[in-house]
Amino acid sequence: xxxxxxxxxxxxxxxxxxxxxxxxxxxxxxxxxxxxxxxxxxxxxxxxxxxxxxxxxxxxxxxxxxxxxxxxxxxxxxxxxxxxxxxxxxxxxxxxxxxxxxxxxxxxxxxxxxxxxxxxxxxxxxxxxxxxxxxxxxxxxxxxxxxxxxxxxxxxxxxxxxxxxxxxxxxxxxxxxxxxxxxxxxxxxxxxxxxxxxxxxxxxxxxxxxxxxxxxxxxxxxxxxxxxxxxxxxxxxxxxxxxxxxxxxxxxxxxxxxxxxxxxxxxxxxxxxxxxxxxxxxxxxxxxxxxxxxxxxxxxxxxxxxxxxxxxxxxxxxxxxx
Numbered sequence: 636x637x638x639x640x641x642x643x644x645x646x647x648x649x650x651x652x653x654x655x656x657x658x659x660x661x662x663x664x665x666x667x668x669x670x671x672x673x674x675x676x677x678x679x680x681x682x683x684x685x686x687x688x689x690x691x692x693x694x695x696x697x698x699x700x701x702x703x704x705x706x707x708x709x710x711x712x713x714x715x716x717x718x719x720x721x722x723x724x725x726x727x728x729x730x731x732x733x734x735x736x737x738x739x740x741x742x743x744x745x746x747x748x749x750x751x752x753x754x755x756x757x758x759x760x761x762x763x764x765x766x767x768x769x770x771x772x773x774x775x776x777x778x779x780x781x782x783x784x785x786x787x788x789x790x791x792x793x794x795x796x797x798x799x800x801x802x803x804x805x806x807x808x809x810x811x812x813x814x815x816x817x818x819x820x821x822x823x824x825x826x827x828x829x830x831x832x833x834x835x836x837x838x839x840x841x842x843x844x845x846x847x848x849x850x851x852x853x854x855x856x857x858x859x860x861x862x863x864x865x866x867x868x869x870x871x872x873x874x875x876x877x878x879x880x881x882x883x884x885x886x887x888x889x890x891x892x893x894x895x896x897x898x899x900x901x902x903x904x905x906x907x908x909x910x911x912x913x914x915x916x917x918x919x920x921x922x923x924x925x926x927x928x929x930x931x932x933x934x935x936x937x938x939x940x941x942x943x944x945x946x947x948x949x950x951x952x953x954x955x956x957x
Contacts, residue, residue: 823881
């Protein structure tokens with residue numbers, strides 16, 4: 636038995652003062668209404684109504700049950716309405732897991748525009764460190780990977796970011812601008828811990844005349860001299876480059892503003908180190924709250940949603956085109 640349905644029928648019988656009138660109001664047949672109330676009484680183990688040929692009256696138990704049933708049904712309807720609003724209208728709290736550098740250099744400056752469009756949505760950014768997989772405890776997970784995503788979730792590509800070399804113009808004025816990766820042997824560098832670079836740094840560029848993406852790539856591996864700074868912390872490396880410490884390899888989304896402002900200059904513009912795809916991933920498509928949907932749409936619009944680097948394009952510094 637559907638207890639909620641039977642409860643609704645009982646309340647309507649009490650309100651209408653009879654089974655026939657309740658049946659008409661609910662667009663049910665009188666036998667169905669009678670059966671549902673009888674099943675409810677059987678389940679409760681108590682008679683709720685006294686029935687005669689002329690009138691229907693509630694028992695003492697029925698009177699008390701009617702009051703409680705009204706409150707229960709009101710709470711159920713209110714909960715359903717709230718859930719419906721949550722699905723239809725952008726409102727509520729949105730929890731997003733993402734890498735710290737993406738939060739600092741991209742999301743922070745985009746949030747004012749998002750909140751202007753959707754003032755009823757609050758956003759919590761959780762950035763404890765590198766993000767390697769989707770976390771179902773969050774509404775949305777943003778992550779950057781070199782390999783395709785795998786798992787039981789829904790993912791949308793936001794953009795591609797290239798990891799490229801850059802340095803402060805003052806540094807390059809003092810030390811010169813290399814025209815080939817082998818020229819890094821004469822430069823101070825800012826790199827990950829040296830143990831990871833024993834095999835050298837691999838550089839890629841498109842061979843002249845080869846337009847196919849992925850095909851016609853020229854690759855060269857260079858072992859740089861001992862770096863002045865080694866760190867996994869992206870923003871520490873970024874700060875070092877800004878202050879003229881040396882040549883750093885950084886994602887384009889981190890250095891976009893510095894390139895636009897002239898605080899950093901791209902080094903070896905024909906070459907990239909590698910590319911990362913930035914994804915927005917969701918645990919499931921089912922019952923997607925409006926706040927999550929509009930935030931995902933906002934990110935797709937902001938980043939382009941294509942397999943290209945929008946930050947180098949904005950800075951007029953795409954690989955091979957600077």
